[in-house]
Structure formats: structure tokens, C-alpha cells
Amino acid sequence: MTEDSQAPLAVIAIRQVEKSTGASRNAFEQAIALKALGYRVAILAERGRRELAEAAGAELVRLKRWPFKGPFRRFWFNRRVQAWCRRHRPAMLVSHGDVETPDVVYMHNCVHLASQRIHGRDLPPGHEVAAIHDHVLKGGKFRRLAVNSRMMANDFRDRYGIDESRIEISYPGYDPEIFNLERATAGRPVRRRELGIENDTRLIGLITSGNFTKRNVAGFVEMAAGLEQRLPGRCRFLVVGKDDFSPYQRQAEQAGVAERFIWRTTVSDVETLYGALDIFVLPAHIEEFGRVSLEAMACGTPVLLSSTTGAAELLEADHADLILESRDTKAWVDRLERMLEEPGLDSLGTALSTLVDGYSYQSQTEKLKTSFRGL
CATH class of the missing domain: 3.40.50.2000 (Glycogen Phosphorylase B;)
Incomplete structure (x- = not known):
């Protein structure tokens, strides 16, 4: 020095x-x-x-x-x-x-x-x-x-x-120059085309750095199977992160939803992935904060978080209905179905992007x- x-x-x-x-x-x-x-x-x-x-x-x-x-x-x-x-x-x-x-x-x-x-x-x-x-x-x-x-x-x-x-x-905090409504929206059509998502298909995603056990990717596959039974052919599911996909791909295959899943390793322009989603989920068994949740909200993407995700604390006052217990798969399926069926998903995303302004x-x-x- x-x-x-x-x-x-x-x-x-x-x-x-x-x-x-x-x-x-x-x-x-x-x-x-x-x-x-x-x-x-x-x-x-x-x-x-x-x-x-x-x-x-x-x-x-x-x-x-x-x-x-x-x-x-x-x-x-x-x-x-x-x-x-x-x-x-x-x-x-x-x-x-x-x-x-x-x-x-x-x-x-x-x-x-x-x-x-x-x-x-x-x-x-x-x-x-x-x-x-x-x-x-x-x-x-x-x-x-x-x-x-x-x-x-x-x-x-x-x-x-x-x-x-x-x-x-x-x-x-998050970087508002990268994670914002404008950038996410602008990148949405190209990214959805690249992922092979049709206009009338809903895309639900779990984006993380890795450690799929901790982030409960197994629970996400269970949710996908439950949602596919209720809304057949209407949803696709995206998992992004650095970990071994194979056990979860086998699980998706056994549940009959393998063709509904897209698996990707981490990317640099992750804001376009948040923008491509209709709902971001993080059903983590524990996530001490979860900066990805903050970034998704900043991009105007509706989120559904486990009660054991630290970032869920930001939702407690005004959006407590977006917080669920990590292992209660049925509650996640119920809530996802309601969110997808109700009008106002876009306005929820806009409200969340405003909510996190103070955490830039x-x-x-x-x-x-x-x-x-x-x-």
C-alpha cells in the first residue's frame, strides 16, 4: 500500500x-x-x-x-x-x-x-x-x-x-441504469423470440446465481406440474443459474412437464430475462436477501417470494399476498393461477418497480x- x-x-x-x-x-x-x-x-x-x-x-x-x-x-x-x-x-x-x-x-x-x-x-x-x-x-x-x-x-x-x-x-442495492422498466420492456420481444415463447404463452421464471437446492428448484418443478394440470399448454417455465440441471430435468420428465421447461446458465444481460418473464418466482428455503428479486421488481416484473427470502421484507406492508411458505406447493400453484387469470398483472409490475426506487x-x-x- x-x-x-x-x-x-x-x-x-x-x-x-x-x-x-x-x-x-x-x-x-x-x-x-x-x-x-x-x-x-x-x-x-x-x-x-x-x-x-x-x-x-x-x-x-x-x-x-x-x-x-x-x-x-x-x-x-x-x-x-x-x-x-x-x-x-x-x-x-x-x-x-x-x-x-x-x-x-x-x-x-x-x-x-x-x-x-x-x-x-x-x-x-x-x-x-x-x-x-x-x-x-x-x-x-x-x-x-x-x-x-x-x-x-x-x-x-x-x-x-x-x-x-x-x-x-x-x-x-441494484443498479437502476441496468435494471429498469424501459430496458426490460425494450428487450422483451427479442428475448422471448430467442427463448421460443409465443405471444399468448405465459413465462414464469426462477433466476438465480446457483445452488438449486437452496433456491428450491425442485419445488418450482412441482409448481410447474401443478399449474400445467390447471392451465394446460398455457405456461412455460425458465430456470437460470449455474448448477447441475440434470436432477431437476429428470424430475420434470417424470412429472410430464419436461417440454414446458427452458434451462439456461447465467447471462450478462439478465435484465432482458426479467423483462421476458410474466412472473418471477423465488421459492427459496432460505435466501438471506436475494438481490435477483430486487432486480426483477426494478424491471417491472411481478414477483412471488418465499417468506424465508430476505427481499420479501420489502413487500410486507403493501403486498403481503406475494409472500408464501417455501414448501407449500399448493399455495404457490393457487397464487400463480390467480395472478395469471386476473387482469392487472402489468400494473402490479409497475407498482413494484416504484416500490423499490428507494433501494437503488x-x-x-x-x-x-x-x-x-x-x-
């Missing part, structure tokens, strides 16, 4: 920074906010793309990675960060869960809650991620714990006995700046 500037140094410690993950985007947003507050910013990571860090106004410092899997490699990263900080004495250390800090910890996952919600059981002793999270959160050295949703805040409060006054809910990337960055000032 260059020492020629008199500006105070802020460090963001995160094991990997690549644009494709929500955690990476959060780190870059934090770098921009800290830079705007007059800090020099260093991102300490084991893997990352230097040009992305520099675009956020930060210097990427690569730390040596422990080559073997297991809890020790997380603790190794913590040690390397602490050693670097002893040499460079930053004014602020922002942790992303794998590092102890006297300042602020940003958590992206509730790994214990996720295991209970997805698999119905506790994590085994010595679980790699749980071990370091337990160490950092039980240690309680931080002044503030920032989380993606109220669901996360409640879990950490109860699980680790952290006082609510030390917990801040920090919803992720810019407004969330302002909130981040206020949060960092408070430290």
Missing part, C-alpha cells in the same frame, strides 16, 4: 472478490462509499480481479491462500489479515465474516439457519464456514454487525446473544456512507 497519502486507511477483508457474487458487489460498494468519505481503501483477498477493485477506487492486496480445504484455511486468512493490519495500522477494518475486527462485520449467510431450513438438521461439528463465523460472532470484538435482512438479524441476535443495538440491517445502488451507498460515518 502506498504511504504517500495522508488520508486514513480503510481495509475490506473478504476472501474472494469477483463481480459475479453478491458479496463481491457489496465489497466494491463499500469501497466506493469509503473512498467518498476520504479514505484510502485496500481490499485484502486471496482471489480477486485487480481491475474491478481499482474501478471501485481500491487497491487489491492478494494474501497467500492456504491450499487445503477445512476450517483452518478460514482461520489462516484471519491471521494473514491481522498480520497485515499490524504492519499498516488501518483506521477501519471491514470484515465479511472470516475476520475479527473492532469495527464492523458484514455477514452474507446464516449457515446454521440455512442447514436447518434446507436439510432439517444442524451442521456437523467442525463445519468450515460455521467454525469461523462462530469464532468471529461469539468473540464479539466488533462494534457493529451488518446483515442483509431482518431474518438474519433475528437469527444472529438469538443464536449468539448479540444485542439488537449492535445489529444494523443493510439491504443490498445510489441510495444504498448513501446509507453505507452514513453507517461508516457512525463508526
Whole structure:
């Protein structure tokens, strides 16, 4: 790190920074906010793309990675960060869960809650991620714990006995220049043609980065089978993400709806996929926030979310009927059928795009700046 500037140094410690993950985007947003507050910013990571860090106004410092899997490699990263900080004495250390800090910890996952919600059981002793999270959160050295949703805040409060006054809910933001009604609408005809969707066919989609077990793609296939019985031939179903499609394709085949499904890996112009949909669904067993839900709403796409998706908290006041229990397949089929049969689907999409105006990337960055000032 260059020492020629008199500006105070802020460090963001995160094991990997690549644009494709929500955690990476959060780190870059934090770098921009800290830079705007007059800090020099260093991102300490084991893997990352230097040009992305520099675009956020930060210097990427690569730390040596422990080559073997297991809890020790997380603790190794913590040690390397602490050693670097002893040499460079930053004014602020922002942790992303794998590092102890006297300042602020940003958590992206509730790994214990996720295991209970997805698999119905506790994590085994010595679980790699749980071990370091337990160490950092039980240690309680931080002044503030920032989380993606109220669901996360409640879990950490109860699980680790952290006082609510030390917990801040920090919803992720979206980029309104990319995710907006105009772009999504303009891209709709071309994308639907490319997907082979007829004008009178309704397209229902589950778009995610990956981890199809967590996002309940199996439940989505069940819903598709139920909806096909009620509205035969009227709907198609799209799944987008990076994971193994084959078990879900077999499930769709056995349910007799294989030809109604389209399977795609992640794409860069995802806003045109949101625009191509008639309804976006995320029946996740747990999704600590779910930025895809926010992006879909910004594109004016009606959404249906599980109650265990953090982004559903934005719907509670005015659109509670768009929130369902992840495993109640019949309720999802009922609600989807009603949405497709009722007029006003477009006006619902427009209302949702207005609802999320206040959660744009810019407004969330302002909130981040206020949060960092408070430290």
C-alpha cells in the first residue's frame, strides 16, 4: 500500500472478490462509499480481479491462500489479515465474516439457519464456514454487525446473544441504469423470440446465481406440474443459474412437464430475462436477501417470494399476498393461477418497480456512507 497519502486507511477483508457474487458487489460498494468519505481503501483477498477493485477506487492486496480445504484455511486468512493490519495500522477494518475486527462485520449467510431450513438438521461439528463465523460472532470484538435482512438479524441476535443495538440491517442495492422498466420492456420481444415463447404463452421464471437446492428448484418443478394440470399448454417455465440441471430435468420428465421447461446458465444481460418473464418466482428455503428479486421488481416484473427470502421484507406492508411458505406447493400453484387469470398483472409490475426506487445502488451507498460515518 502506498504511504504517500495522508488520508486514513480503510481495509475490506473478504476472501474472494469477483463481480459475479453478491458479496463481491457489496465489497466494491463499500469501497466506493469509503473512498467518498476520504479514505484510502485496500481490499485484502486471496482471489480477486485487480481491475474491478481499482474501478471501485481500491487497491487489491492478494494474501497467500492456504491450499487445503477445512476450517483452518478460514482461520489462516484471519491471521494473514491481522498480520497485515499490524504492519499498516488501518483506521477501519471491514470484515465479511472470516475476520475479527473492532469495527464492523458484514455477514452474507446464516449457515446454521440455512442447514436447518434446507436439510432439517444442524451442521456437523467442525463445519468450515460455521467454525469461523462462530469464532468471529461469539468473540464479539466488533462494534457493529451488518446483515442483509431482518431474518438474519433475528437469527444472529438469538443464536449468539448479540444485542439488537449492535445489529444494523443493510439491504443490498441494484443498479437502476441496468435494471429498469424501459430496458426490460425494450428487450422483451427479442428475448422471448430467442427463448421460443409465443405471444399468448405465459413465462414464469426462477433466476438465480446457483445452488438449486437452496433456491428450491425442485419445488418450482412441482409448481410447474401443478399449474400445467390447471392451465394446460398455457405456461412455460425458465430456470437460470449455474448448477447441475440434470436432477431437476429428470424430475420434470417424470412429472410430464419436461417440454414446458427452458434451462439456461447465467447471462450478462439478465435484465432482458426479467423483462421476458410474466412472473418471477423465488421459492427459496432460505435466501438471506436475494438481490435477483430486487432486480426483477426494478424491471417491472411481478414477483412471488418465499417468506424465508430476505427481499420479501420489502413487500410486507403493501403486498403481503406475494409472500408464501417455501414448501407449500399448493399455495404457490393457487397464487400463480390467480395472478395469471386476473387482469392487472402489468400494473402490479409497475407498482413494484416504484416500490423499490428507494433501494437503488445510489441510495444504498448513501446509507453505507452514513453507517461508516457512525463508526
